[in-house]
Amino acid sequence: MFRVQKLLVFEFEAIYEPVLVEGPVVLVDAQGNGLRQYHMALTSRNVVFSCDNLFKNSTRRGPSDEPSWEGRGQDPEIECLELVSLVPLECLRFNFYRRGDRCLMMLSAHQAHQHLNVKEPMIFEFGGHNFKHHFWYTWRERVASIRVVQPRYSEITGSSPFSSSDVQLEEELTVQVQVHPRPIRSSSGIFVRCYSSSGEGY
Template sequence: MFRLQKVLHTEYNEIYEPLMVESPFTLVDAHGVGLRQYQIGLSSSMLLFGCDNFYKHGSEQCGDPNWQYNILDAEIECFDLISLVPLEYVRFNFYRKYDRCIMMISVPPNGNQLPPDRPMIFEFGGHIHKQYYFQTWRECVACLRTFLPRLRHINGASPFSSTDIQVDEVQHIAQVHVPHRPQSVYSMCYSSAGGA
């Protein structure tokens, strides 16, 4: 499951940073057609992209009789870290369209540092857990935006989509009723004697 975390720990230990969230995605075009599968992770300073590379070891290693024993972890044997993007250069937007959960990553206009490019549209993967991933990613991005002032720009809108209901928007009124206590003998005598 935590393939990026494992690759960082085993192959890129000098830049290792714990990931807040990691999940499978599919890069889609504007019409929703899948282009490529990715594993994307979010740390407190960068966005990491990884994907499977089935030609990573090539055919020359298959001739070695001990090639299958050289592999550290079967889950990451064909997995590559593709790129690391500092969070200062990206903006996240989250959408729901029917039963699809979508994350759009774009480059905000930052002066002349990076030219704006077309946004990348990723659909959350994992049929069973996609709603969970959707909520977790939005919460992590919202937390980063709140706690790190240099990352206030990473979410162009509210971390909640328009289909969500926020508890803060609805005013709740609670009435507290004092539980009925039977009167004691003392209070009955006091009231019948003309006191208070």
């Protein structure tokens, strides 16, 4: 758990900010076919995309060798995880809906931010098997709370997560995520900000 939070703490302290919620999602097409798996996180300012790369930091010698992390002392939850993109909230519109037993979130770019090269909305299905409903509810709550607390993000969604045209939020116990304090280490001087173009195959 908290894989993106750990990744930001240990590898991207220059852009670190607390994660409000994170979990596994799958980018799907309009028919619901899976295109790519992500581990996505929401902060108060950005949506963070990450995915597993089994050969990240591995000691393999050739393309046919199996990856190995023996003796590296890395956290096993993030030894394969790498940052893919980081998209500012003001660039995005959120819509949450369900189709049968599938819990879905649609992200689209504001017309004012077409430089993101996202030509069509991206549809993400929440994973985690028995926890997918929990992730879906929690993401809806966090997006709604950001809109209330930070007025400049009042337009981050085209329709309220709790609008009458959407599925009404049901009573459900949600658990707050653990927030790690900002690491106190010397600045690496590296600043990374990249924008999502993961909708290429969609």
